[in-house]
Amino acid sequence: MSKRHVSLKTLAQTLNVSISTVSRALRNHPDISAELTQKVQELAQELKYSPNPLAIGLLKDQSNTIGVIVPDLVTYFFSSIISGIESVANEHGYYIVIRCSYESAEKEKECLDNLLKLRVAGVIMCLAQETQDYSHFSNLIEEQVPLVFFDRVCRSEEVSTVVVNNQEAARQITRHFFESGYRRIAHIAGPAQLNITQERIQGYQQGLAECGLPFDDSLLVHCDLSIPSATEATQQLLALPSRPDAIFGVNDTTAFAAMKEIKRQGLRIPADIGLVGFTDEFHATVVEPTLTSVMHPTYEMGREAGLLFLKQINPQVEVAPQQTVLTTQLVVRESSVK
Amino acid sequence: MSKRHVSLKTLAQTLNVSISTVSRALRNHPDISAELTQKVQELAQELKYSPNPLAIGLLKDQSNTIGVIVPDLVTYFFSSIISGIESVANEHGYYIVIRCSYESAEKEKECLDNLLKLRVAGVIMCLAQETQDYSHFSNLIEEQVPLVFFDRVCRSEEVSTVVVNNQEAARQITRHFFESGYRRIAHIAGPAQLNITQERIQGYQQGLAECGLPFDDSLLVHCDLSIPSATEATQQLLALPSRPDAIFGVNDTTAFAAMKEIKRQGLRIPADIGLVGFTDEFHATVVEPTLTSVMHPTYEMGREAGLLFLKQINPQVEVAPQQTVLTTQLVVRESSVK
DNA sequence: AACCTTTGCGCAAAGGTTTGCGGAATTATC
DNA sequence: GATAATTCCGCAAACCTTTGCGCAAAGGTT
Structure with a gap:
């Protein structure tokens, strides 16, 4: 095994001074003469002394x-x-x-x-x-x-x-969908108890209201943020009697999973279904079509x-x-x- | 600020025994009576004592x-x-x-x-x-x-x-391209000094040789694993007088960047250019076309x-x-x- | 020359833990 | 009932660092 690290004791013994003197010299304490201070610091550098954070942590808790x-x-x-x-x-x-x-x-x-x-x-x-x-x-x-x-x-x-300003972002997404001509805007939300879920749902509903669209609770589904769960949520939405024409995913991963499922069912993005994510990771620019997303800093x-x-x-x-x-x-x- | 954590000392003082006795009791040392051992352990649990790793680390270095x-x-x-x-x-x-x-x-x-x-x-x-x-x-x-x-x-x-078995994986990729009908197989490699780069290049060259294809060093370009650099490498390959019909990227990120650039230039994947990555992250299944990749564990x-x-x-x-x-x-x- | 201040350094305690050793009290042995 | 053995626990050192205090030597002041 490796031997112990060099400590104040090592320096002190080498220079034949006390440990406290070495400690002070290293911190440029005025009590220590310039001459000795320099000698200590030089030796410390030579021996690559570095204070033991465990000892300091112990002392200061x-x-x-x-x-x-x-x-x-x-x-x-x-x-x-x-x-x-x-x-x-x-x-x-x-x-x-x-x-x-x-x-x-x-x-x-x-x-x-x-x-x-x-x-x-x-x-x-x-x-x-x-x-x-x-x-x-x-x-x-x-x-x-x-x-x-x-x-x-x-x-x-x-x-x-x-x-982040979750509510405002979700509101913007909803309005953006509306302005792009989408009318049945769905939201794949996260777990209900999370603040991000609640805030984004609020923004979503606010956006709907501002656009004069009704809130249809069959268009609001939850997922647990996993890919299988997001896929399932997408299937649920696409199976609705009156299918949504836009989906707002709670994050990019969800949106990617949705994209995969939408394509699998032979639907076109953005023609049949509009899609927006949340995070804006690099891959949003790589998938096809490229994914509209909220840039999350x-x-x-x-x-x-x-x-x-x-x-x-x-x-x-x-x-x-x-x-x-x-x-x-x-x-x-x-x-x-x- | 928060007061200090409960220590052996705390327990010792509460029970009116020595610190060393407490220490031994907690470790079920036979020197300590069963009765006292139990009392100590109960108090430790009650006070949520946990040994200070800083002290132990200091002691054992x-x-x-x-x-x-x-x-x-x-x-x-x-x-x-x-x-x-x-x-x-x-x-x-x-x-x-x-x-x-x-x-x-x-x-x-x-x-x-x-x-x-x-x-x-x-x-x-x-x-x-x-x-x-x-x-x-x-x-x-x-x-x-x-x-x-x-x-x-x-x-x-x-x-x-x-x-991972870099060489073998690269060899397989090359052979797979050949079996799919590609003949001018390019490789966007990583920085030259890395073992992964060298091994994959070796596998690439081995694969070419096994398929009876010549090694054309204009088809081997390096990148620094960043997206801009991968894009540039792709541009370099696509600008060749005799363009490659397949590109093997050193990792998925590189392949995604290449995919983006290939599409941007109006070329089709896999018809005009075949593409393979390395890592096999989730997004390989989301991009279009889905990306062939080496599953890296x-x-x-x-x-x-x-x-x-x-x-x-x-x-x-x-x-x-x-x-x-x-x-x-x-x-x-x-x-x-x- | 007596006193005071400054300079420069060491002692010792504290923080929490482990562990060899010593020692008191109890029990066992003859 | 004295000695030996056992049981059970405490003392103290060590790991490394910081810091208040003390103390000696040197210098300065009257």
Whole structure:
């Protein structure tokens, strides 16, 4: 096995001074003579000394790691958000420890417990879609452990959050469909309890109302964000006696699954069915027809979550939880213009 | 701020026994009476005691975290590998700390240094495409720090690695093109120094030879795996006096970019140009035409990397570096069959 | 020359955990 | 009833770092 790292003790013994002197010299403490300070720093560099974060963490009872919990590690949406978090963390000397809840409430709780046992400085997370009980966050909130939710949020009076303007985006999509001549506009929504689902449904309904279209609840179906589920939802819509002529998917993955199913049934996009997604990943420009989608600033969402987190980490003043709303932008492509 | 966690000291003071007794009781040490052991364990449970990993790490000079360095956090390829690593790590009580090298050799070195400063137990990584000098791994190798490379590897006599059968896969692709009637088969390869590039080129050339086709080096172009670069490579191929009738992309992203450019130039797939990718992400089934691709077992690659790592972490016997080769499978879809 | 200030460094405690060793109290042995 | 063996627990060191305090030597002031 490898021998231990070089420590202050190593430096101190080599130079025949005390550990505390070495510690001070490295931090340029005025108590230490310039001469000795230089000698210490040179030796430290030569021996590649680096302070042991475990010891520092132990002393201060906090580490320089941020726990990150996502429902899914694989999709572009989350990986690009993680990328944003990582970049901010990196810039500020933090490290991110990632765990995946696999959309399970139970696993989410387990991840949270584990990360806290690891003594992370706090947690940045997106709720699992299963999660309906939010009581496991009470401890964190009471003990003021830094906590940030992104995209799927809860208890936002007590916790800082980053979301996008879901309602407005959904409203724009609906109006865009209307303006393109679509009249029976369906929505494949996410799990009902999620804020993103609710807000997008509201925007959808608002858009319908503004366009003078009735809300037909057979045109509103839910899915669990998985591909099979999205496919099934699409089948359900296409099997309606009075078929929709446009579908708004809760995200791009859902829209891609819908696209696949629509084509499989021999229907044409956008002629027979208009289609719009949400996220605007690269593949939206590759599929045929290219997919109209709402540009979700995922990377920025990650960065913003990281920044909100850092605000809580060293509160100069008592900071109140802060709600950031990022704006999206509708990117119109072929799939929604007849 | 939050007060400190409950420690052995807390338990000891509450029960009026010594810290060492509490420590032993929790680990069921025979020196401690059954009665006291039970009392201690009950209190620990009640107070939700969990041992401080920082203290243990300090004592043993190792942590239960694994450093993971990837060139890119966002693409499916890496995020699904990370998912595999995370699942193995999780199963064995480890946590993964992720850093991104952004394909830069300098950043890669920086990530490595930072992770080592963090006192990770070891590192699982994929080389940045820029990296040509492999000397920064010498320290790790000498000091027997657990190290695993996946996909893009180096120094594989000294370091455990996980790769796929790149050469064979490329050979199969080439033969598949030939059997589908394509004769001028081009290859958009990755950066020349990468093992995956070299191996796939070898397989490509082997396949050509087996089919009795000449190797035309104007049909072999390189890209840096970015979308603009892949687009440019495609343009270069399509502009050749004697245009290729088939393109084998080094990965799916490259193939998608090529598909977009081929369509933009008004050429048809697979009639005018056959196309095959490498990775087989979900979107291969969504694009039109659906993309023939090599199924790369990314999640398994992550899991295998994790397992190789764990083998090194507590070497019962002196373990030699181990090379794992995973097998791929060609998935034929519309893009390569006339 | 006596006193005060400054300079430059070390001691020791704290944080949480593990573990070899020692020691008191109980039980077993003759 | 004395000695030996066992049972059960505490002391203290070690891992590494930071920091308040103390202290000696040097310099400065009257």
